[in-house]
Amino acid sequence: MPEEEVFLQGNEAVVEGALRAGCRFYAGYPICPSTGILETMVMRLPEVGGTVIQMEDEISSIAAVIGAAWGGAKAMTATSGPGFSLMQENLGYAVITETPCVIVDAQRSGPSTGQPTLPSHGDIMQARWGTHGSHSIIALAPSNVQECYDLTIEAFNLSEKYRTPVVLLSDGELAHMRERIVLKDLPIVNREEFPKGPVTFPLGEELGGVSPFPTFGRGHRTHVTGLTHTIVGYPSESIEVQTKLLTRLIGKISDNRKDICKYEVHNPKAEHLIVAYGIPARSAMELVTERADIGLFQPLTIWPFPSKAFRRAAEGKKSVLVVEMNEGHIFREVERHACRAGVEEIELCSKLGGGIPAPEEMLDCISAMEGE
Amino acid sequence: MVDTIEIRLSGFGGQGLIMASVVLARAASMYESKHVVQKDDKYKREESGLYVVQTQTYGSGVRGGASRAEVKISKKSINYPEITTPDVLVLMSEEAFQKYGSETKPSTLVLIDPDTVAGRPEGDYCEIPATVTANELGNKIVANMVMLGAVTAMTKVVHPDSLKSAMKDLLPSETLELNFKALEEGYDLGKSCGFEIKTDWG
Numbered sequence: 001m002p003e004e005e006v007f008l009q010g011n012e013a014v015v016e017g018a019l020r021a022g023c024r025f026y027a028g029y030p031i032c033p034s035t036g037i038l039e040t041m042v043m044r045l046p047e048v049g050g051t052v053i054q055m056e057d058e059i060s061s062i063a064a065v066i067g068a069a070w071g072g073a074k075a076m077t078a079t080s081g082p083g084f085s086l087m088q089e090n091l092g093y094a095v096i097t098e099t100p101c102v103i104v105d106a107q108r109s110g111p112s113t114g115q116p117t118l119p120s121h122g123d124i125m126q127a128r129w130g131t132h133g134s135h136s137i138i139a140l141a142p143s144n145v146q147e148c149y150d151l152t153i154e155a156f157n158l159s160e161k162y163r164t165p166v167v168l169l170s171d172g173e174l175a176h177m178r179e180r181i182v183l184k185d186l187p188i189v190n191r192e193e194f195p196k197g198p199v200t201f202p203l204g205e206e207l208g209g210v211s212p213f214p215t216f217g218r219g220h221r222t223h224v225t226g227l228t229h230t231i232v233g234y235p236s237e238s239i240e241v242q243t244k245l246l247t248r249l250i251g252k253i254s255d256n257r258k259d260i261c262k263y264e265v266h267n268p269k270a271e272h273l274i275v276a277y278g279i280p281a282r283s284a285m286e287l288v289t290e291r292a293d294i295g296l297f298q299p300l301t302i303w304p305f306p307s308k309a310f311r312r313a314a315e316g317k318k319s320v321l322v323v324e325m326n327e328g329h330i331f332r333e334v335e336r337h338a339c340r341a342g343v344e345e346i347e348l349c350s351k352l353g354g355g356i357p358a359p360e361e362m363l364d365c366i367s368a369m370e371g372e
Numbered sequence: 373m374v375d376t377i378e379i380r381l382s383g384f385g386g387q388g389l390i391m392a393s394v395v396l397a398r399a400a401s402m403y404e405s406k407h408v409v410q411k412d413d414k415y416k417r418e419e420s421g422l423y424v425v426q427t428q429t430y431g432s433g434v435r436g437g438a439s440r441a442e443v444k445i446s447k448k449s450i451n452y453p454e455i456t457t458p459d460v461l462v463l464m465s466e467e468a469f470q471k472y473g474s475e476t477k478p479s480t481l482v483l484i485d486p487d488t489v490a491g492r493p494e495g496d497y498c499e500i501p502a503t504v505t506a507n508e509l510g511n512k513i514v515a516n517m518v519m520l521g522a523v524t525a526m527t528k529v530v531h532p533d534s535l536k537s538a539m540k541d542l543l544p545s546e547t548l549e550l551n552f553k554a555l556e557e558g559y560d561l562g563k564s565c566g567f568e569i570k571t572d573w574g
Binding site: 117176279285356358 | 394397398401402423424425426427428429430451452453454456
């Protein structure tokens with residue numbers, strides 16, 4: 001496909017990324033600031049032969065997406081704050097049924113209704129642990145409109161490769177922001193289809209933890225269930241079966257960090273390191289371009305956390321400052337890895353209230369650290 | 373001379389300030405590079421063109437609620453997307469004046485629509501009768517373009533032809549003639565104000 005230069009809103013860039021990735025089904029319920037994704041999908045998806053459904057709520061939206069994925073489509077939904085809470089149960093259903101799908105959360109300031117349309121990063125831990133039970137999840141966080149496009153494609157690619165739901169954590173600021181971007185011709189990954197012919201059930205363990213996908217209606221006898229199931233899909237109460245299943249589901253993500261995790265490091269030799277993702281990473285870049293003593297570690301993949309890469313970046317640093325638009329969701333993750341890397345000073349620079357941290361506010365946090 | 377210009381448009385929902393900001397941002401982002409050296413490689417265009425970020429906030433009520441749009445235009449790549457103290461401040465409601473009227477620096481160009489704002493700032497300002505002018509042209513809905521014309525005249529931040537190209541992309545074709553007229557009227561009003569900001573590229 002030819003590359004094109006366009007001027008788009010973050011929400012629109014997510015849609016363009018989804019279409020390039022091959023998304024042909026979208027179900028959603030309007031909620032600001034994610035509504036622009038639904039609106040743009042309504043206009044764009046039918047043009048490429050896809051289907052858009054406005055469902056009665058967010059629970060049914062993600063349910064429709066899971067169904068469409070089993071029907072063979074690349075499928076997506078998008079929501080904000082309260083809607084993401086409603087999706088949590090079915091997010092777990094997608095995890096245990098190993099359904100490839102993408103869920104976009106344009107985060108807004110909460111809890112509950114909170115500040116509709118104002119940005120926050122209060123759902124970072126909800127993306128990780130919002131659904132019940134032991135599991136792994138993949139979550140990505142863009143910081144500009146170009147990354148909204150790039151990481152939506154990446155979200156689809158990872159969901160197809162690992163047969164898992166992937167969460168894209170945008171926010172109210174990014175959703176409504178416009179920038180010029182390039183609609184790049186990026187590589188597209190498609191799920192491996194279960195082979196035709198006599199039904200055999202290869203063990204996930206033998207295939208790096210990921211089994212081929214037995215699409216509905218293509219002659220496979222398949223049982224899709226949220227119950228703990230054996231490799232042939234039948235429910236089981238066995239401790240051994242559950243242990244094997246969870247070990248494989250968690251392992252297929254946690255053991256593949258090297259392939260899954262994307263991050264950026266700026267000013268690697270600086271003595272102070274800022275850790276920031278999403279919009280705050282842009283504020284941090286203002287400082288990084290002006291001061292040689294400040295570096296930046298920006299995880300594009302939030303979950304699984306790029307722990308090895310971060311430890312390498314943190315080694316020998318005088319201090320690590322974690323800047324987040326919440327009360328410190330990845331702070332503890334960073335803290336334990338920074339501790340292991342031998343960093344003594346690790347602080348949180350927290351911005352609540354529905355705004356984004358200005359570079360000056362980060363400098364204040366750095367001064368406060370130095371003053372102690 | 374500034375290498376980055378920060379423009380804040382504030383008023384109430386329904387005045388089209390977000391649309392005005394999108395027209396300006398799109399013009400600067402997509403059409404302005406024609407007026408500087410065009411390079412063959414499209415990725416090099418970034419170097420010759422302008423970097424632009426447009427942001428917006430609005431209340432849940434939409435029409436009648438507070439509305440704010442911001443455009444940041446620079447020769448350098450833009451990291452932090454928001455505006456702290458604007459170089460250009462457009463005020464089109466009393467609420468906007470109360471909220472943003474004092475968030476200025478001595479060099480800030482303040483443009484006020486006298487029909488929608490009662491208060492006046494302590495420093496210099498320029499009255500642009502956008503609503504009245506738009507009404508005279510036949511529809512007050514184009515007051516946003518009158519204001520945009522005035523901003524352009526005072527900053528030369530984009531060529532008026534770039535604005536017109538962006539308007540063709542974004543506005544219904546049957547409204548273009550009226551919107552172009554509003555832009556030109558606003559341009560003349562802005563010129564007669566006597567204030568200006570010089571940018572690196574203007």
